[in-house]
Amino acid sequence: MKMLRVLVLMHEELVPPEQTDGIDLSTVEWRTEHDVVSTLHELGHEVRPLGVQHELAVIRQTVDEWKPHIAFNLLEEFSGVAVYDQNVVSYLELLKVPYTGCNPRGLMLARDKGLAKKILYYHRIPIPEFITVPLGRIAKRPKDLLFPLIVKSVSEEASLGISQASIVDDDDRLQERVRFIHHSVGTGALVERYIEGRELYVGVMGNQRLQVFPVWELTMSHLPEEVHKIATARVKWSRAYQQKYGIKSSAAGDLTESQQQELHALAKRVYRSLGLSGYARIDFRLDPAGQVYVLEANPNPQIAKAEDFSDSALGADRSYSALLQRILDLGLKWHPHVTPSDRTTPVPSRVGD
16 A cells, blocks of 8 residues: 555644543544544554635645645535535645545535435436525425425535424424524525435445445434434534434444345435545435435535444445545545546436437
8 A cells, every 4th residue: 555645634623633642532523633634644644634714825835845645625614615615626626636535516516405406306316395595585385395394504514504493384484494594504595395204324435436335324213202303413413412312323224125225226326416426425314105315415424433424334344444545545546527427327318308
């Protein structure tokens, strides 16, 4: 294995300290950054963490001075804007620096959840019925978009803005929640039919040739009966709440072989339809009747140790260090002049085409 100079891009406030003795690493905000940096060191690579916030000049300066073989991209936004992460990756391409994770076009398509859902619908991939409500507009619900509905940000990740109040049962509450997303989150709103059922995830890795990991499930069965089983910000990030209600993610039990195959096949179709590369997590809902719905695609998902993606990779016999090395290898092999969808996604025929 060739030893590499790896520039790890991360948010300024998440650069881990050099000394971590006496620190509970399971609770720090920079856990992912520490896990990645320390594991790359253990693999024998020369690693340089770089905090990035509002300026691209720090990247250019470090590239010119240090000449990294690859940038390991841990950025989830730039200058406080979630959809700007694609521009940082585009900048790396202009600098001719290989990078890990998803290409800029895939990031753009997946981050715009409304646009992504239109593409998935075109490719006949099952999704809940939906509308989008741009900033400054009111929700005009079609008569065939039936309650209950769930209201989310059209572009933010990590369950930002999602709570029990996100599920609405009438038009007044719909308008109220759309206003909340507009004013408090600062983005357009995605309104879609709420699917009662199980929350399932499938990790996918690759550029052209794809590997899928075992189906993972976010178990919320011990939540109070009156509470909707959805991945709110508190469900995802509050350790105390998770411990109180036994919320955990693990390999999905009691799925039939046919259901697992369907989820794996759909995950690959979503990945290719959106032109993703590197690695991603595809989120699903499985309703009580056994119908599968794609909720969203998450390129560059959380990859700390003991998180959904790395745990599911371990379920496929890929250790954490092997996972990070594979992410590096995929980044080095990626060429921006060919996207995955150029080679692998057939376009379905339509009447009038």
